[in-house]
Amino acid sequence: MRSVSIFGATGSIGQNTIDLIARDPEAYDVVALTGARNIKQLAHDARRLKADIAVTAHEELLPDLRAALDGSGVEAAAGAKALDEAAGRPADWVMSAIVGAAGLAPGLRALEQGATLALANKESLVCAGALMLKMAQANKARLLPVDSEHSAVFQALTGEDIASVERIIITASGGAFRDWPIEKLASATLAEASSHPNWDMGQRITIDSASMFNKAMELIETKEFFGVESSSIEALVHPESLIHAMVGFRDGALMAHVGPHDMRHAIGFALHWPMRKELPVERLDLAAIGQLTFRAPCEQRWPALRLAREVMETGGMAGAIFNASKEIALDGFIDGRLRFTEMAGIVEDVLTKLTGESDHINATMTLDNVAQIDHLARIEAQASINKRAG
Ligand code: NDP
Ligand code: MG
Numbered sequence: 001m002r003s004v005s006i007f008g009a010t011g012s013i014g015q016n017t018i019d020l021i022a023r024d025p026e027a028y029d030v031v032a033l034t035g036a037r038n039i040k041q042l043a044h045d046a047r048r049l050k051a052d053i054a055v056t057a058h059e060e061l062l063p064d065l066r067a068a069l070d071g072s073g074v075e076a077a078a079g080a081k082a083l084d085e086a087a088g089r090p091a092d093w094v095m096s097a098i099v100g101a102a103g104l105a106p107g108l109r110a111l112e113q114g115a116t117l118a119l120a121n122k123e124s125l126v127c128a129g130a131l132m133l134k135m136a137q138a139n140k141a142r143l144l145p146v147d148s149e150h151s152a153v154f155q156a157l158t159g160e161d162i163a164s165v166e167r168i169i170i171t172a173s174g175g176a177f178r179d180w181p182i183e184k185l186a187s188a189t190l191a192e193a194s195s196h197p198n199w200d201m202g203q204r205i206t207i208d209s210a211s212m213f214n215k216a217m218e219l220i221e222t223k224e225f226f227g228v229e230s231s232s233i234e235a236l237v238h239p240e241s242l243i244h245a246m247v248g249f250r251d252g253a254l255m256a257h258v259g260p261h262d263m264r265h266a267i268g269f270a271l272h273w274p275m276r277k278e279l280p281v282e283r284l285d286l287a288a289i290g291q292l293t294f295r296a297p298c299e300q301r302w303p304a305l306r307l308a309r310e311v312m313e314t315g316g317m318a319g320a321i322f323n324a325s326k327e328i329a330l331d332g333f334i335d336g337r338l339r340f341t342e343m344a345g346i347v348e349d350v351l352t353k354l355t356g357e358s359d360h361i362n363a364t365m366t367l368d369n370v371a372q373i374d375h376l377a378r379i380e381a382q383a384s385i386n387k388r389a390g
Pocket of ligand 2 (some may be wrong): 147149218220
């Protein structure tokens with residue numbers, strides 16, 4: 001039996017992970033499940049998977065969670081400290097699927113106790129890639145990618161020497177506004193930005209797909225995870241989303257990973273690695289699909305891609321600044337304070353201001369320093385939003 005914990009169990013990735021685990025309950029001993037607002041789902045899954053503990057991030061929801069778990073034998077806990085304690089409980093395999101920078105601290109804690117960390121939370125690598133890798137190495141813990149593109153690259157690299165890699169191409173569907181006239185983007189509504197042509201995901205990542213902030217984060221994630229030069233990483237628009245990534249080698253070969261748009265492939269790959277086991281995903285009928293198409297990404301339509309290049313070149317704390325200001329700009333769009341096209345401007349303002357201050361950008365990468373720069377970037381982003389509104 002393998003012991004497993006799932007952080008962000010109530011979200012889109014968390015639920016897909018539970019779907020796989022619940023198919024083979026005898027194989028897993030569930031240690032901790034965590035969520036935030038969705039107490040009903042958290043309690044339901046903690047009961048049926050017989051978890052040791054269920055944790056909500058919000059302290060004020062503890063009475064609700066306790067009531068929902070009454071008589072189940074599952075421990076209930078709430079708040080940041082409880083999350084940290086649950087993340088420190090030994091588990092062989094941990095899914096990191098909290099959304100946003102809030103996923104960083106529990107992920108680090110899981111690595112500290114030597115778990116294999118299946119990483120969906122790309123923000124951890126964007127904010128603090130060097131810290132994550134150092135923590136994994138120091139504790140002989142393993143990081144496995146769950147983001148579909150990075151899982152695809154990981155799979156294409158199996159048995160290969162990273163030194164012979166010439167380029168890594170990650171694909172992008174282009175999101176909700178791929179075919180919109182650029183002038184129309186400023187009037188895009190929240191509902192329009194929240195629907196994805198191919199993937200069924202949480203709302204925040206779906207909007208980030210439309211703005212390509214998701215792909216921008218993934219370019220940075222690629223650099224951090226695989227340790228390659230930023231100049232060798234490319235994004236490619238591929239509307240069918242069937243090729244997730246390609247790795248180009250120095251002999252000119254391109255290894256492409258092709259698969260259906262179902263996150264249970266990448267989650268299941270990380271769950272069973274280094275073995276491959278049967279997964280409940282569709283088998284593609286390529287003759288019926290007929291053709292796969294590609295386009296160069298347009299940086300005028302998706303300025304987030306240009307900002308990602310700047311972040312990769314600056315290095316240090318630039319990723320934490322980028323992520324935090326992006327999270328606030330996204331809140332601003334969701335709350336109706338910003339237009340869709342204004343998000344990139346907010347992130348650029350904050351990056352320009354804070355990366356110009358060398359003590360910030362060159363600070364040693366510790367969890368405290370990342371939290372501090374994250375906090376500062378959020379304040380600057382709010383100020384930039386207020387300035388626009390005023
Ligand atoms: P969701 O929004 O669907 O779920 C997020 C999860 O995090 C929920 O369990 C939520 O709890 C919890 N949560 C929210 N805020 C906090 C907080 N402050 N502290 C602790 N927990 C919190 O997101 P997704 O599942 O879509 O994405 C999760 C991560 O995986 C993200 O980093 C995303 O970029 C990445 N990812 C997602 C993909 C997808 O297909 N969805 C694909 C590739 C990567 P609750 O719902 O109870 O409030
Ligand atoms: Mg992805």
